[in-house]
Amino acid sequence: MDQKSPKTAVQASQWVIFKLGIEEYGVPATQVQEISRYSSVTHVPRMPKFIKGVFNLRGKIVPLLDLKERFEITAGGKVEEANQRVIVSFLGEQLIGLIVDEVSGVVRFMSDSVDPVPSTLPRMDAEFLYGVGKMEDRLVVLIDLTKMLNDIERKLLESMEKAAG
Numbered sequence: 001m002d003q004k005s006p007k008t009a010v011q012a013s014q015w016v017i018f019k020l021g022i023e024e025y026g027v028p029a030t031q032v033q034e035i036s037r038y039s040s041v042t043h044v045p046r047m048p049k050f051i052k053g054v055f056n057l058r059g060k061i062v063p064l065l066d067l068k069e070r071f072e073i074t075a076g077g078k079v080e081e082a083n084q085r086v087i088v089s090f091l092g093e094q095l096i097g098l099i100v101d102e103v104s105g106v107v108r109f110m111s112d113s114v115d116p117v118p119s120t121l122p123r124m125d126a127e128f129l130y131g132v133g134k135m136e137d138r139l140v141v142l143i144d145l146t147k148m149l150n151d152i153e154r155k156l157l158e159s160m161e162k163a164a165g
Contacts, residue, residue, distance in 0.1 A: 014108050015133065016087060017140055018100040020068050021075045024140045026107065026133060027098075031090050031145050035103050038084040048153065055097060057088060063157045064097040070148070091145055094157060107140070109133045114142065 015026035016035070036057075041064050043053040050069035054061050064086065067073075079101045086097040117129045130142040149157070 014106050015140070015142060017104040017107050018085070018087065019102045019104065020071065020100060021073045023073070023075075024104065024138060025067075025100075026109075026140045026142045027087065027089060027145055029106055033088045033090065033095065036086050036088065038081065038086050038099060047156070051153075051156070052099065055086075057095070057097070060095065062088065062095045062097050064099060066099045068099075068101070089145055091149065091154070091157070096157065107133070107135070109142075 014029035016029050016032050017024055017026045019025075039055065041053040041055050044051070047053070050066050052064045052066050052069075055064050056062075083102045085100055085103045087100055087103065088095060088097050090096075113134045114131045115134065116131045128144050128147040130144050133140040133142050
């Protein structure tokens with residue numbers, strides 16, 4: 001079976017770029033439905049720390065995940081709440097909201113400007129990454145949303161959505 005390299009997988013593709021702390025990350029624009037302001041959330045008891053609860057998106061109940069909590073990012077200090085955004089994304093067939101510190105915009109990466117994840121990183125820490133996008137003066141960590149959650153977390157979100165809907 002021919003495995004595609006990260007460079008092949010992201011040829012001339014667009015990414016929504018956002019900040020978590022002081023670092024920049026990106027998710028495929030094709031998996032983003034919309035970007036909205038962070039607003040009220042209904043907390044759900046006994047959830048993992050990174051699942052903040054659910055929110056109402058025009059009548060649809062959507063689970064809300066805090067990416068800083070999910071990736072255990074502590075650097076960057078206090079974030080201006082006015083800058084926080086929710087990236088509403090598709091995780092397979094399911095909609096999820098991703099809380100980020102700030103959205104920078106949309107960038108097109110050509111295949112030659114994306115390097116694979118360094119093989120020296122532990123496999124479990126790097127399995128949800130596409131690679132690293134190189135821009136003129138900075139690097140952007142590119143996230144594969146389909147691999148971001150483990151099976152248990154995915155089932156948990158599905159059950160939350162069914163219970164709320």
